Amino acid sequence: MQNSIKVERARKDITQEALAQAVGVSRQTIISVESGKYIPSTILALKIARFFHTNVETIFTLDPKD
Amino acid sequence: MIKKLFTLISFLWACQAAYAQNPQAFWLQFKKLYNADQYTTMYDLLAPSFKAQMSLKEHTAFFKNNIKQGAGKMNSAVLLQYGDEGNTFLLSFEKMQLEVLLVLDQKDKVLGWMWQPYKAIKTPTISIRYDNPLKTKTDSTIDQEARRYIAQYPKARLSFAIVSPAKTDYYYYAADELPDAQSVYELGSITKTYIGWLVARAVTEGKLDLATDIRQYLKGPYKNLERNGRPILIKHLLNHSSGLPRLPEDYMSFIKDNYNPYESYSNEDLLKSLQKSKLSAAPGTQSVYSNYGYGILGYLLEQVYQQPLEQLLNHKLQSVLQLDSITFKPTPPLIQGYDEGMEPVPAWTFKAMAGAGALKTTLKATAAFLQQQINEQDKAIKLSHTVIDPHIQPLIAYAWQVAPFKKQADTLIWHNGMTGGFSSFYGFFTQQKTGLVILSNVAQPTDAYANEILKSLQEQ
16 A cells, blocks of 8 residues: 655655654654555544545555555 | 722832742731721831832822722732732732732832732633542542543543442543433444454354354455465454454545545445455464454354344344344434544444444443453353463454453453544453443543553452
């Protein structure tokens, strides 16, 4: 699974730390989610999407190869 | 009118000396002289620098004509707050309360003071309603923890139950409207323990075998649902050791509504996702908490019993345990849930993932189910507390987390849950045979609060 968290962060100039604080998780969790190693819980996915004022499916898209 | 009269008298010297030496003694003396109309003697309470700014005549006129006439005799003075410039006191008079910012010099003489009507500070202190007899230590701990939670999350309407084999005590807390035994909450992942019981029930009824390859119930080859020659067995779904991820890999693309992430994902979607899923480890080797796995268990139970999951669960709860019905649907009297930032959010609805967290029910029903866990009279309930694989950490039974509790020779069997607008905890001690339920309509975990209450239960 791919996601555009990194792109969204860059667009809004938000650090991993700031995003982590805003959604109430550790920076390590954000790193794992960004790299696709960790599938977030629905609640975390919703919080991240809401933080960027967009939909979960916009942030988290399937890798076309999957 | 009065407000205008009681304006600033002198404040120019406030910064010179901010050390009131003995304000209580000062106010005692002030009160004595003021109540006795000894304005001239009172004038000597002022420091020379203040006297130079205010004549005896002005001084007397202020206290005699304004304060005495408007407020009457003085009763008391209490400190309201310390300040850099001086300390503020609340003075109570017969007819009103006045607020005085007082600056004394080192000899306790008045360098300056400011008199004004007392405006009660709009403190955000919430008055908390509650239903708690406050008799036992546990009652007090619940009181303390409920207040601590509501102070942080003021929208919370909290329900607690302390459950023992023959008796249940209920407690309710809220800043506004108290919930009651009939208020419906979303239980979130606590649902998994109900599914665990249904699986145990199917085992005791001879309808399921934990060692069955789950592909027996899926249509299609599903070559991907094995690793190192090890297929996913039903027991691997129970203790989250299937190797399947937390959610289907393609799951996020199904979330159309940021406030209702499970509403559209159907059994057909689930079966398609299963064709593509990759196992992160061989089944039965590692634990990865998986809503996906419990969605599948729900689907398997539907296949076994040829009944929709909600209907099956209700049927079993009523016929086997004689418990009240539950619902998967957000119907009244479901109370309003709030997200982590205290915004009201809609309830969650479910299709294929119902087994992971769809349950909505009351404190009374949840406590009754927990009481049956404590009593262990139903064979399936007893079975559902068996740890699936003691080699896999954390220890998990049929959804239940199994944890030794601190130094006490006791075991806590528990689960918690969270949805977009609710959080919950329930668990019980197997030896002491007492249990705790906490239901909250705010998506902020209750675990830490539960831990304090559990500790006090153990000490009782």
